[in-house]
Amino acid sequence: MDKIFTRMGDGSSIWISPDEVRFELNEGTLDAADRAKISPLGKEELQHLYEIIALPVNAVSIKRGQETVTSSDSGAFKINYQANISLDRATAIMVHEKVLAADSLDLGNIDYSYKSVKAILHDEAKVMENVQLCAIMPVLYGAMPNLGLYTRPDGPVENWSELLPLGKIKEARAAQEEAVELAVKDMVYIAAGMHAAGADGINFDTCGASGDADVLAALMAIREIKRKYPDLGVEMGMAGEFILGMHGNLELNNTRIAGLYPHHQAELAAAAGVNIFGPVINTNSNRSFPWNLARTVTFIKACCEASPVPVHANVGMGVGATPMTPVPPVDAVTRAAKALVELGKADGL
Amino acid sequence: MGGIRTAGDLVLRMQLAKSMKIEQAKQYVADRLGVTSFELSDCSVMREIRQSLDIGYPMPDPGAAKGIEAKVNIARVLGLKINAVEQFKKKTGLK
Numbered sequence: 001m002d003k004i005f006t007r008m009g010d011g012s013s014i015w016i017s018p019d020e021v022r023f024e025l026n027e028g029t030l031d032a033a034d035r036a037k038i039s040p041l042g043k044e045e046l047q048h049l050y051e052i053i054a055l056p057v058n059a060v061s062i063k064r065g066q067e068t069v070t071s072s073d074s075g076a077f078k079i080n081y082q083a084n085i086s087l088d089r090a091t092a093i094m095v096h097e098k099v100l101a102a103d104s105l106d107l108g109n110i111d112y113s114y115k116s117v118k119a120i121l122h123d124e125a126k127v128m129e130n131v132q133l134c135a136i137m138p139v140l141y142g143a144m145p146n147l148g149l150y151t152r153p154d155g156p157v158e159n160w161s162e163l164l165p166l167g168k169i170k171e172a173r174a175a176q177e178e179a180v181e182l183a184v185k186d187m188v189y190i191a192a193g194m195h196a197a198g199a200d201g202i203n204f205d206t207c208g209a210s211g212d213a214d215v216l217a218a219l220m221a222i223r224e225i226k227r228k229y230p231d232l233g234v235e236m237g238m239a240g241e242f243i244l245g246m247h248g249n250l251e252l253n254n255t256r257i258a259g260l261y262p263h264h265q266a267e268l269a270a271a272a273g274v275n276i277f278g279p280v281i282n283t284n285s286n287r288s289f290p291w292n293l294a295r296t297v298t299f300i301k302a303c304c305e306a307s308p309v310p311v312h313a314n315v316g317m318g319v320g321a322t323p324m325t326p327v328p329p330v331d332a333v334t335r336a337a338k339a340l341v342e343l344g345k346a347d348g349l
Numbered sequence: 350m351g352g353i354r355t356a357g358d359l360v361l362r363m364q365l366a367k368s369m370k371i372e373q374a375k376q377y378v379a380d381r382l383g384v385t386s387f388e389l390s391d392c393s394v395m396r397e398i399r400q401s402l403d404i405g406y407p408m409p410d411p412g413a414a415k416g417i418e419a420k421v422n423i424a425r426v427l428g429l430k431i432n433a434v435e436q437f438k439k440k441t442g443l444k
Contacts, residue, residue, distance in 0.1 A: 064387075064390075065386075065387050065390075067350045067351070067355075067357075067389075067390040068350060068371050069350045069357050069360050069361040069364065069371070070350070070357075070361075071361065096352075097352060097353060097358075098353070098407050098408075099407075100352075101351045101352040101353070101354045101355075101357070101407075102352050102357075103350050103351070103352045103357035103358055103360070103361045104358065104361045104365070132417065132433035132436075133416050133417050133433075133437075134415075134416040134417075135416060136353050136358060136404075136405035136415075136416065136419045136420060136423070137352055137353060137357075137358035137361070138358060138361055138362050138365055140365075195432065196436065197436075198432050198433030198436040198437070199432060199433075200362070200365060200431070200432055200433070201365050231366070231430055231432065232432065233365035233366055235365070270368075275364065275365050275366070275367075275368045276364055276365060276368075308368070309368040309370075310364045310368060310369065310370050310371060310374070346371075347364065347370050347371040347374075348361070348364065348371065
Protein backbone atom coordinates (compact mmCIF):
# COMPACT_ATOMS: atom_id res chain seq x y z
CA MET A 1 0.00 0.00 0.00
CA ASP A 2 1.25 3.50 -0.81
CA LYS A 3 2.88 5.36 1.99
CA ILE A 4 1.53 8.72 3.16
CA PHE A 5 3.56 11.91 3.42
CA THR A 6 3.42 13.56 6.81
CA ARG A 7 5.82 15.03 9.35
CA MET A 8 7.34 14.68 12.77
CA GLY A 9 6.65 17.24 15.48
CA ASP A 10 9.95 18.94 14.64
CA GLY A 11 8.83 19.53 11.04
CA SER A 12 10.96 16.86 9.35
CA SER A 13 9.17 14.90 6.63
CA ILE A 14 8.32 11.19 6.95
CA TRP A 15 6.51 8.62 4.79
CA ILE A 16 4.45 6.15 6.81
CA SER A 17 1.87 3.49 5.98
CA PRO A 18 -1.88 4.05 6.42
CA ASP A 19 -1.83 1.62 9.37
CA GLU A 20 0.92 3.63 11.00
CA VAL A 21 -1.07 6.87 10.54
CA ARG A 22 -4.09 5.25 12.17
CA PHE A 23 -1.96 3.91 15.01
CA GLU A 24 -0.48 7.37 15.68
CA LEU A 25 -3.92 9.01 15.61
CA ASN A 26 -5.27 6.50 18.09
CA GLU A 27 -2.30 6.87 20.42
CA GLY A 28 -2.55 10.67 20.29
CA THR A 29 -6.21 10.86 21.24
CA LEU A 30 -5.75 8.30 24.03
CA ASP A 31 -2.85 10.30 25.47
CA ALA A 32 -4.98 13.50 25.69
CA ALA A 33 -7.97 11.59 27.12
CA ASP A 34 -5.83 9.94 29.76
CA ARG A 35 -4.08 13.12 30.88
CA ALA A 36 -7.14 15.41 31.06
CA LYS A 37 -9.76 12.77 31.90
CA ILE A 38 -11.79 13.65 28.82
CA SER A 39 -13.35 11.55 26.06
CA PRO A 40 -11.13 10.29 23.24
CA LEU A 41 -12.16 10.91 19.64
CA GLY A 42 -14.63 8.40 18.18
CA LYS A 43 -14.16 6.14 15.15
CA GLU A 44 -15.72 8.59 12.68
CA GLU A 45 -13.65 11.50 13.98
CA LEU A 46 -10.45 9.48 13.68
CA GLN A 47 -11.43 8.53 10.13
CA HIS A 48 -12.03 12.22 9.33
CA LEU A 49 -8.58 13.06 10.74
CA TYR A 50 -7.04 10.24 8.71
CA GLU A 51 -8.58 11.65 5.53
CA ILE A 52 -7.24 15.14 6.32
CA ILE A 53 -3.73 13.75 6.78
CA ALA A 54 -3.86 11.45 3.75
CA LEU A 55 -5.02 14.12 1.26
CA PRO A 56 -2.32 14.05 -1.44
CA VAL A 57 -2.10 17.85 -1.68
CA ASN A 58 0.04 20.47 -0.03
CA ALA A 59 -2.33 23.08 1.45
CA VAL A 60 -5.84 22.05 2.54
CA SER A 61 -8.84 24.16 3.47
CA ILE A 62 -11.96 23.90 5.56
CA LYS A 63 -15.38 23.07 4.18
CA ARG A 64 -17.12 26.12 2.62
CA GLY A 65 -19.38 27.76 5.18
CA GLN A 66 -17.20 26.82 8.16
CA GLU A 67 -14.79 29.75 7.77
CA THR A 68 -13.72 31.20 11.07
CA VAL A 69 -11.88 34.23 12.44
CA THR A 70 -8.36 34.83 13.68
CA SER A 71 -6.81 36.81 16.49
CA SER A 72 -3.12 37.20 17.21
CA ASP A 73 -0.46 37.55 19.83
CA SER A 74 2.23 40.14 19.19
CA GLY A 75 0.60 40.51 15.77
CA ALA A 76 1.86 44.02 15.07
CA PHE A 77 5.51 43.07 15.24
CA LYS A 78 5.65 39.98 13.05
CA ILE A 79 6.43 41.99 9.90
CA ASN A 80 8.87 44.48 11.37
CA TYR A 81 10.83 42.96 14.26
CA GLN A 82 10.53 39.31 13.26
CA ALA A 83 10.56 39.42 9.44
CA ASN A 84 13.02 42.28 9.83
CA ILE A 85 11.32 44.74 7.46
CA SER A 86 11.64 48.39 8.43
CA LEU A 87 8.06 49.27 9.16
CA ASP A 88 6.48 50.88 12.19
CA ARG A 89 3.84 48.93 14.12
CA ALA A 90 0.93 51.18 13.10
CA THR A 91 1.75 50.61 9.43
CA ALA A 92 2.15 46.88 10.04
CA ILE A 93 -1.42 46.83 11.35
CA MET A 94 -2.64 48.53 8.17
CA VAL A 95 -0.79 45.93 6.07
CA HIS A 96 -2.45 43.14 8.06
CA GLU A 97 -5.86 44.74 7.59
CA LYS A 98 -5.74 45.82 3.95
CA VAL A 99 -3.29 43.32 2.40
CA LEU A 100 -3.24 40.19 4.54
CA ALA A 101 -6.99 40.24 5.34
CA ALA A 102 -6.58 39.77 9.09
CA ASP A 103 -9.78 39.73 11.14
CA SER A 104 -8.12 41.50 14.08
CA LEU A 105 -4.66 42.25 15.41
CA ASP A 106 -2.99 43.15 18.65
CA LEU A 107 -0.55 45.97 19.14
CA GLY A 108 2.24 45.25 21.57
CA ASN A 109 5.66 46.38 22.64
CA ILE A 110 8.72 44.37 21.55
CA ASP A 111 9.34 43.55 25.23
CA TYR A 112 5.92 41.93 25.27
CA SER A 113 5.26 42.11 29.04
CA TYR A 114 2.91 44.38 30.98
CA LYS A 115 5.60 45.28 33.49
CA SER A 116 7.85 46.58 30.70
CA VAL A 117 5.05 48.69 29.25
CA LYS A 118 4.22 50.44 32.50
CA ALA A 119 7.00 53.01 32.12
CA ILE A 120 6.17 53.78 28.47
CA LEU A 121 2.38 53.63 28.57
CA HIS A 122 2.13 57.28 27.51
CA ASP A 123 3.93 56.50 24.23
CA GLU A 124 2.21 53.17 23.64
CA ALA A 125 -1.17 54.88 24.10
CA LYS A 126 -0.35 57.40 21.36
CA VAL A 127 0.41 54.58 18.91
CA MET A 128 -2.93 52.98 19.80
CA GLU A 129 -4.71 56.33 19.28
CA ASN A 130 -3.24 56.65 15.77
CA VAL A 131 -4.06 53.04 14.94
CA GLN A 132 -7.66 53.48 16.08
CA LEU A 133 -8.09 56.47 13.76
CA CYS A 134 -6.93 54.43 10.74
CA ALA A 135 -7.99 50.82 11.40
CA ILE A 136 -11.38 49.31 10.63
CA MET A 137 -10.83 45.86 12.15
CA PRO A 138 -10.68 45.39 15.95
CA VAL A 139 -7.26 46.19 17.43
CA LEU A 140 -6.36 44.99 20.91
CA TYR A 141 -3.40 45.84 23.11
CA GLY A 142 -1.42 42.73 24.01
CA ALA A 143 1.30 41.64 26.41
CA MET A 144 2.13 38.85 28.87
CA PRO A 145 1.64 38.89 32.66
CA ASN A 146 5.21 37.47 32.79
CA LEU A 147 5.40 37.26 36.56
CA GLY A 148 9.07 36.29 36.45
CA LEU A 149 9.97 39.90 35.65
CA TYR A 150 8.95 40.87 39.18
CA THR A 151 11.75 38.79 40.72
CA ARG A 152 15.23 39.86 41.80
CA PRO A 153 17.69 40.96 40.54
CA ASP A 154 15.56 42.85 37.98
CA GLY A 155 12.35 43.03 39.99
CA PRO A 156 11.34 43.85 43.57
CA VAL A 157 10.46 40.43 45.03
CA GLU A 158 12.46 37.36 46.02
CA ASN A 159 13.11 34.90 43.19
CA TRP A 160 11.02 31.75 43.75
CA SER A 161 13.05 29.83 41.19
CA GLU A 162 16.03 30.28 43.49
CA LEU A 163 14.08 29.70 46.70
CA LEU A 164 12.39 26.45 45.64
CA PRO A 165 15.61 24.45 45.07
CA LEU A 166 16.70 25.56 48.56
CA GLY A 167 13.55 24.04 50.01
CA LYS A 168 12.23 27.46 51.05
CA ILE A 169 8.66 26.65 50.03
CA LYS A 170 6.96 29.15 52.34
CA GLU A 171 9.21 32.01 51.17
CA ALA A 172 8.76 31.04 47.50
CA ARG A 173 4.98 31.09 47.89
CA ALA A 174 5.07 34.47 49.67
CA ALA A 175 7.20 35.93 46.88
CA GLN A 176 4.71 34.75 44.25
CA GLU A 177 1.78 36.19 46.17
CA GLU A 178 3.58 39.54 46.39
CA ALA A 179 4.34 39.47 42.65
CA VAL A 180 0.66 38.77 41.88
CA GLU A 181 -0.38 41.94 43.72
CA LEU A 182 2.14 44.07 41.83
CA ALA A 183 1.31 42.55 38.45
CA VAL A 184 -2.44 43.03 38.89
CA LYS A 185 -1.88 46.71 39.65
CA ASP A 186 0.28 47.14 36.53
CA MET A 187 -2.10 45.29 34.20
CA VAL A 188 -5.15 47.24 35.37
CA TYR A 189 -3.19 50.50 34.98
CA ILE A 190 -2.24 49.64 31.38
CA ALA A 191 -5.77 48.53 30.52
CA ALA A 192 -7.05 51.90 31.78
CA GLY A 193 -4.62 53.75 29.51
CA MET A 194 -5.49 51.61 26.52
CA HIS A 195 -9.22 51.98 27.15
CA ALA A 196 -8.78 55.76 27.05
CA ALA A 197 -6.74 55.36 23.84
CA GLY A 198 -9.68 53.61 22.14
CA ALA A 199 -8.48 49.98 22.18
CA ASP A 200 -11.09 47.39 21.27
CA GLY A 201 -9.71 45.00 23.83
CA ILE A 202 -6.84 43.75 25.94
CA ASN A 203 -5.00 40.55 25.13
CA PHE A 204 -3.44 38.63 28.00
CA ASP A 205 -0.96 36.40 26.24
CA THR A 206 1.10 33.39 27.37
CA CYS A 207 -0.68 33.23 30.73
CA GLY A 208 0.86 30.65 33.01
CA ALA A 209 4.42 31.00 31.69
CA SER A 210 5.48 31.45 35.32
CA GLY A 211 3.01 28.90 36.66
CA ASP A 212 -0.23 29.14 38.60
CA ALA A 213 0.54 32.57 40.13
CA ASP A 214 0.94 33.98 36.63
CA VAL A 215 -2.57 32.75 35.74
CA LEU A 216 -4.03 34.07 38.99
CA ALA A 217 -2.55 37.52 38.30
CA ALA A 218 -4.14 37.61 34.84
CA LEU A 219 -7.53 36.45 36.10
CA MET A 220 -7.59 38.93 38.98
CA ALA A 221 -6.60 41.76 36.62
CA ILE A 222 -9.30 40.73 34.14
CA ARG A 223 -11.93 40.68 36.86
CA GLU A 224 -10.98 44.21 37.92
CA ILE A 225 -10.77 45.49 34.32
CA LYS A 226 -14.23 44.12 33.57
CA ARG A 227 -15.58 45.80 36.71
CA LYS A 228 -14.17 49.16 35.65
CA TYR A 229 -14.63 48.89 31.85
CA PRO A 230 -17.36 46.32 31.15
CA ASP A 231 -17.38 47.11 27.41
CA LEU A 232 -13.65 46.56 26.93
CA GLY A 233 -13.06 43.17 25.25
CA VAL A 234 -10.66 40.72 26.85
CA GLU A 235 -8.84 37.83 25.23
CA MET A 236 -6.77 35.40 27.29
CA GLY A 237 -4.19 33.10 25.70
CA MET A 238 -2.36 30.41 27.60
CA ALA A 239 1.29 29.35 27.82
CA GLY A 240 0.73 25.60 27.84
CA GLU A 241 -1.87 22.86 28.08
CA PHE A 242 -1.32 22.27 31.79
CA ILE A 243 -0.89 24.94 34.50
CA LEU A 244 2.27 24.31 36.49
CA GLY A 245 1.97 24.54 40.26
CA MET A 246 4.92 26.78 41.03
CA HIS A 247 2.90 27.86 44.07
CA GLY A 248 0.46 24.98 44.24
CA ASN A 249 -2.13 26.37 46.63
CA LEU A 250 -3.59 29.29 44.67
CA GLU A 251 -7.32 29.31 44.05
CA LEU A 252 -9.93 31.45 42.35
CA ASN A 253 -13.65 30.88 42.92
CA ASN A 254 -12.71 27.88 45.09
CA THR A 255 -10.93 26.28 42.12
CA ARG A 256 -7.30 25.27 42.48
CA ILE A 257 -5.44 26.77 39.52
CA ALA A 258 -2.45 24.41 39.39
CA GLY A 259 -3.06 21.33 37.29
CA LEU A 260 -5.98 22.63 35.25
CA TYR A 261 -6.32 21.43 31.65
CA PRO A 262 -7.90 23.59 28.90
CA HIS A 263 -11.54 22.57 29.44
CA HIS A 264 -11.35 23.71 33.07
CA GLN A 265 -9.10 26.71 32.29
CA ALA A 266 -11.81 28.03 29.92
CA GLU A 267 -14.50 27.83 32.59
CA LEU A 268 -12.40 29.75 35.08
CA ALA A 269 -11.41 32.35 32.47
CA ALA A 270 -15.02 32.92 31.44
CA ALA A 271 -16.07 33.36 35.07
CA ALA A 272 -13.42 36.08 35.47
CA GLY A 273 -14.85 37.98 32.46
CA VAL A 274 -12.79 36.76 29.50
CA ASN A 275 -14.57 37.21 26.14
CA ILE A 276 -12.30 35.00 24.00
CA PHE A 277 -10.25 32.13 25.43
CA GLY A 278 -7.09 30.85 23.72
CA PRO A 279 -6.01 27.37 24.81
CA VAL A 280 -2.55 26.04 24.03
CA ILE A 281 -1.74 22.40 23.34
CA ASN A 282 1.98 21.73 23.27
CA THR A 283 3.57 19.94 20.32
CA ASN A 284 5.78 16.97 21.13
CA SER A 285 8.60 17.22 18.60
CA ASN A 286 9.58 13.55 19.13
CA ARG A 287 6.17 12.30 18.03
CA SER A 288 4.54 12.41 14.60
CA PHE A 289 2.22 15.10 13.27
CA PRO A 290 -0.76 12.66 13.25
CA TRP A 291 -0.13 11.87 16.93
CA ASN A 292 0.09 15.56 17.81
CA LEU A 293 -2.96 16.43 15.73
CA ALA A 294 -5.25 13.80 17.26
CA ARG A 295 -4.06 14.78 20.71
CA THR A 296 -4.64 18.50 20.07
CA VAL A 297 -8.10 18.01 18.57
CA THR A 298 -9.12 15.89 21.57
CA PHE A 299 -8.13 18.63 24.03
CA ILE A 300 -9.67 21.44 21.96
CA LYS A 301 -12.94 19.60 21.39
CA ALA A 302 -13.39 19.13 25.15
CA CYS A 303 -12.44 22.76 25.73
CA CYS A 304 -14.95 24.09 23.18
CA GLU A 305 -17.71 21.91 24.64
CA ALA A 306 -17.04 23.20 28.16
CA SER A 307 -16.34 26.84 27.37
CA PRO A 308 -19.18 29.37 27.68
CA VAL A 309 -17.11 31.85 25.59
CA PRO A 310 -15.62 31.55 22.09
CA VAL A 311 -12.40 29.55 21.87
CA HIS A 312 -9.51 30.62 19.63
CA ALA A 313 -7.12 27.67 19.55
CA ASN A 314 -3.45 28.67 19.40
CA VAL A 315 -1.88 27.39 16.18
CA GLY A 316 1.75 28.36 15.72
CA MET A 317 5.23 26.98 15.90
CA GLY A 318 5.27 24.37 18.65
CA VAL A 319 1.61 24.60 19.62
CA GLY A 320 -1.73 23.38 18.24
CA ALA A 321 -0.14 20.37 16.47
CA THR A 322 2.04 22.73 14.43
CA PRO A 323 5.60 21.45 14.22
CA MET A 324 8.20 23.02 16.48
CA THR A 325 10.17 24.89 13.84
CA PRO A 326 10.61 28.60 13.03
CA VAL A 327 9.15 28.05 9.54
CA PRO A 328 6.11 25.81 10.03
CA PRO A 329 5.30 23.82 6.84
CA VAL A 330 2.09 24.95 5.19
CA ASP A 331 0.87 21.34 4.73
CA ALA A 332 0.94 20.84 8.51
CA VAL A 333 -0.42 24.27 9.46
CA THR A 334 -3.41 24.06 7.11
CA ARG A 335 -4.20 20.51 8.22
CA ALA A 336 -4.08 21.61 11.86
CA ALA A 337 -6.39 24.56 11.13
CA LYS A 338 -8.86 22.39 9.21
CA ALA A 339 -8.97 19.71 11.90
CA LEU A 340 -9.32 22.18 14.76
CA VAL A 341 -12.29 23.91 13.14
CA GLU A 342 -14.07 20.89 11.60
CA LEU A 343 -13.53 18.44 14.45
CA GLY A 344 -12.42 20.51 17.42
CA LYS A 345 -15.22 23.04 16.73
CA ALA A 346 -12.93 25.98 17.46
CA ASP A 347 -14.60 29.40 17.20
CA GLY A 348 -11.41 30.91 15.83
CA LEU A 349 -7.67 30.52 15.68
CA MET B 350 -12.24 34.58 7.57
CA GLY B 351 -10.97 37.42 5.40
CA GLY B 352 -11.18 40.56 7.56
CA ILE B 353 -12.54 43.60 5.72
CA ARG B 354 -12.46 41.66 2.39
CA THR B 355 -15.43 39.74 3.80
CA ALA B 356 -17.05 40.13 7.21
CA GLY B 357 -14.30 38.66 9.42
CA ASP B 358 -13.73 41.91 11.30
CA LEU B 359 -17.45 42.21 12.08
CA VAL B 360 -17.78 38.62 13.29
CA LEU B 361 -14.72 39.02 15.49
CA ARG B 362 -16.21 42.22 16.94
CA MET B 363 -19.24 40.26 18.13
CA GLN B 364 -17.04 37.60 19.70
CA LEU B 365 -14.89 40.16 21.49
CA ALA B 366 -17.73 42.40 22.62
CA LYS B 367 -20.45 39.87 23.37
CA SER B 368 -18.63 36.53 23.79
CA MET B 369 -20.62 35.04 20.93
CA LYS B 370 -19.53 31.64 19.65
CA ILE B 371 -18.75 31.52 15.95
CA GLU B 372 -22.15 30.41 14.62
CA GLN B 373 -24.05 32.88 16.79
CA ALA B 374 -21.70 35.72 15.84
CA LYS B 375 -22.01 34.93 12.14
CA GLN B 376 -25.79 34.73 12.32
CA TYR B 377 -26.01 38.05 14.20
CA VAL B 378 -23.83 39.83 11.63
CA ALA B 379 -25.65 38.21 8.71
CA ASP B 380 -29.02 39.33 10.07
CA ARG B 381 -27.80 42.92 10.56
CA LEU B 382 -26.36 42.99 7.03
CA GLY B 383 -29.30 41.29 5.34
CA VAL B 384 -27.29 38.37 3.93
CA THR B 385 -26.97 34.68 4.76
CA SER B 386 -24.31 33.42 7.14
CA PHE B 387 -22.82 31.51 4.17
CA GLU B 388 -22.37 34.75 2.20
CA LEU B 389 -20.35 36.45 4.95
CA SER B 390 -17.17 34.77 3.68
CA ASP B 391 -17.81 35.58 0.01
CA CYS B 392 -15.67 38.60 -0.88
CA SER B 393 -17.71 39.23 -4.02
CA VAL B 394 -20.99 39.58 -2.13
CA MET B 395 -19.42 41.36 0.80
CA ARG B 396 -17.67 44.04 -1.23
CA GLU B 397 -21.01 45.27 -2.55
CA ILE B 398 -22.61 45.10 0.89
CA ARG B 399 -19.70 46.95 2.49
CA GLN B 400 -19.73 49.58 -0.25
CA SER B 401 -23.45 50.22 0.11
CA LEU B 402 -23.28 50.43 3.92
CA ASP B 403 -20.00 52.40 3.75
CA ILE B 404 -18.34 50.27 6.44
CA GLY B 405 -14.86 50.07 4.92
CA TYR B 406 -13.33 47.72 2.35
CA PRO B 407 -9.92 47.15 0.75
CA MET B 408 -8.86 49.33 -2.20
CA PRO B 409 -11.55 51.88 -1.31
CA ASP B 410 -13.12 54.32 -3.74
CA PRO B 411 -12.41 58.02 -3.22
CA GLY B 412 -14.87 59.47 -0.75
CA ALA B 413 -15.51 56.12 0.95
CA ALA B 414 -15.55 56.06 4.76
CA LYS B 415 -12.17 55.00 6.10
CA GLY B 416 -10.75 54.19 9.54
CA ILE B 417 -12.75 55.78 12.33
CA GLU B 418 -15.39 57.00 9.81
CA ALA B 419 -16.07 53.40 8.78
CA LYS B 420 -16.19 52.34 12.44
CA VAL B 421 -18.90 54.93 13.17
CA ASN B 422 -20.97 53.24 10.47
CA ILE B 423 -20.09 49.74 11.74
CA ALA B 424 -21.24 50.68 15.26
CA ARG B 425 -24.59 51.80 13.84
CA VAL B 426 -25.03 48.79 11.54
CA LEU B 427 -24.15 46.23 14.23
CA GLY B 428 -25.96 48.09 17.04
CA LEU B 429 -22.73 47.96 19.02
CA LYS B 430 -20.71 50.43 21.06
CA ILE B 431 -17.15 50.66 19.69
CA ASN B 432 -14.69 52.11 22.17
CA ALA B 433 -12.71 54.17 19.63
CA VAL B 434 -15.94 55.68 18.31
CA GLU B 435 -17.05 56.61 21.81
CA GLN B 436 -13.64 58.19 22.55
CA PHE B 437 -13.79 60.05 19.22
CA LYS B 438 -17.20 61.48 20.03
CA LYS B 439 -16.01 62.56 23.47
CA LYS B 440 -12.92 64.31 22.11
CA THR B 441 -14.78 66.09 19.31
CA GLY B 442 -17.70 67.27 21.41
CA LEU B 443 -20.15 65.04 19.51
CA LYS B 444 -21.18 63.46 22.79
